[in-house]
Amino acid sequence: MQKIAQKELDTLSIQNDYEVKCKICNDKGFVVTTKEDAELVEEREEIITTIIDGPDGTTKKKHTPTGVFNKVYTKKCICKVKSDYMYRLTAGGMSNFINHSFNNFITKFKWQEIFLNSAKDFRKDPTQLFFISGIAGSGKTRLCSTLANYLVYKGYSPEYLLWEREMAEATDNYRAIDFKKFSMWSSIPLLYIDDFLKCMDNDINKLTDLEKRTARAIINARYNNPKLITIISTELTDVQLERIDRSLFSRLKEMATSKYLHFMDPKDTSRDIRHLKFIGEWPTEEIK
Numbered sequence: 001m002q003k004i005a006q007k008e009l010d011t012l013s014i015q016n017d018y019e020v021k022c023k024i025c026n027d028k029g030f031v032v033t034t035k036e037d038a039e040l041v042e043e044r045e046e047i048i049t050t051i052i053d054g055p056d057g058t059t060k061k062k063h064t065p066t067g068v069f070n071k072v073y074t075k076k077c078i079c080k081v082k083s084d085y086m087y088r089l090t091a092g093g094m095s096n097f098i099n100h101s102f103n104n105f106i107t108k109f110k111w112q113e114i115f116l117n118s119a120k121d122f123r124k125d126p127t128q129l130f131f132i133s134g135i136a137g138s139g140k141t142r143l144c145s146t147l148a149n150y151l152v153y154k155g156y157s158p159e160y161l162l163w164e165r166e167m168a169e170a171t172d173n174y175r176a177i178d179f180k181k182f183s184m185w186s187s188i189p190l191l192y193i194d195d196f197l198k199c200m201d202n203d204i205n206k207l208t209d210l211e212k213r214t215a216r217a218i219i220n221a222r223y224n225n226p227k228l229i230t231i232i233s234t235e236l237t238d239v240q241l242e243r244i245d246r247s248l249f250s251r252l253k254e255m256a257t258s259k260y261l262h263f264m265d266p267k268d269t270s271r272d273i274r275h276l277k278f279i280g281e282w283p284t285e286e287i288k
């Protein structure tokens, strides 16, 4: 990956430099790289360039194809990763996530700062799982989407799994999860699961077998491949998760380690900060 100064990264939101022509790849969308780092191999014809000095004093370049094809190793340029990601967010109705950046993340309370600092630690050296549980309106999605956006600058192309939406879709589809989607969720290098195992009325008895099976299978696959990074937000408490599936919960704990496993007190309703916008203490756009 190209080295970009940390300060520059902090002030970037995805949209800010969207219109700017890419100086890294000259808008080709890919960069030449080493074999180890390559995503695809392309055959390119070798070209001989001859400089011809004309009689009128001008210099011309002549490109002659040699008929010899070379293998070139390329990977997606960061501008392409970014534009693909933005396209997916917009197409998925999540364009409100695009502007979420660490630079415009405002904290009002000590507890927010703790979670924000943890996300900042995680972004430096992302490990298997960043996990945050809290009541609705506590800003978990905001924090997690900020983290996912940031990791684009480390070359990751985040996929979002909006749990409630996907499970509703599966229920409409004769209770089946689309296999293509399922295998993508199991293997994509960076997955953000929003509202993991969301259940009606926050009652875990209302979770279906399909939902539990899917959760278990995705987490198991990602647990078995330590290179994959997962970000999870949920309203479930540690007690609820353990009741749903003890081994699933212990995998999550192992993946996140105590450093990146966060549970807010579910009884502390002051952590629902959505109401603040009504009294003008919080900029409206900060709450999604």
Ligand SMILES: [Zn+2]
Pocket: 022, 023, 024, 025, 026, 027, 028, 029, 030, 077, 078, 079, 080
């Ligand atoms: Zn580029």
